[in-house]
Amino acid sequence: MQDLLSFVQTHARDKRENLAGEVLALLLREEAGQGVLRSLIDTSSLDTVPIEVETQKGSAGCIPDIHLIQHGRTVALLELKFWASLTNHQLSGRYFEVAPRVIFIAPSERLLSLREELSELISKHSLVVLSWNDLLHRLEDAVVGDGAREERLFSGALEHLKEFCNVIEQEHFIPFTNDQLRNPIQDESIRHLVWLTSEVIASATTSQLIRESGRLGAGYDSFFFYGQNVLLRGFRVWLGYWPYAWKRSPSSGPLWVQFHGRDATTLALSGCFRDGIRAQGNDLAFPLYRSDNVVATSQQEEVQRVMDALILLANRLPLAAVEVPSDALL
DSSP: OOOHHHHHHHTTTSOHHHHHHHHHHHHHTSHHHHHHHHHHSOGGGOOSSOOEEEESOOBTTBOOSEEEEETTEEEEEEEEOSSSOOOHHHHHTGGGGTOSEEEEEEOGGGHHHHHHHTHHHHHHSEEEEEEHHHHHHHHHHHOOSSSOHHHHHHHHHHHHHHHHHHHHHTTOOOOOOHHHHTSOOOGGGHHHHHHHHHHHHHHHHHTTSEEEOSOOEEEESSSEEEEEEEEETTEEEEEEEOHHHHHHSGGGOSEEEEEOHHHHHHHHHSGGGTTOBOOSTTOEEEESOOOOSOOOOSHHHHHHHHHHHHHHHHHHSOOOSSOOOGGGOO
């Protein structure tokens, strides 16, 4: 088995999810790992030939994390998740064009919401959702031998992967409850809200709902805030996590769109925008993540809920009289 230090040096620039996948692939190629794989795959589709483990291989227009192959045929896919949202490929069922069985590995605290997100695919295909803890314990239990160098290398790499996953699992973002959304300025929630702001801005930019007109970043106005100046239907607005406004209007939630100057005055005088909040000076702000009776069950739903509110606000706006040309963006 390859020494873990030399392996990590080779893959030091990989994303950490990919790095975890590469270390896992090393373990699965070993005798103990092969036994665990056979316990996860329908053995009627396998013979005694070793299962090849390939990472980041493109198939059917997508790139699953790990292919499990026998005789040149992919018998199963492993898709490794931590806290990133599911992709369209993962939700579409396209992976089953590549292999008859798909196994998602995710943090224990995400299993329930992930199974809910994948429930339609689970009802139609051979799809299993397994925790990292479960998989790593299976690998640990499979180690046999007399402490020879190979077994020591395997156990050492496994222990490092367990520690690595434990660190990432501590960064979990379980969707906010209504009680949390009504209780502003929770220090332990800031990383979650920074992540959510970044995801919403990325999604809105990709869908061309907004155009960037400034850099995403942090500031301070009595509280730490985080967001970006963007163009929304030609209006230059600020979009992001704004605890100052959240504290002034707790029921309105932590994420806001803020209109400035003449735009704010114009909208305030319009009968269609009386729901705007004067949170700071003459600026007009609109909340994007209020507490209500529907609670998001996954990170993807949480991002989509904010996106839906942003789309509704955009659809209410008149088209700004003067669009800022793209080459004038800051």
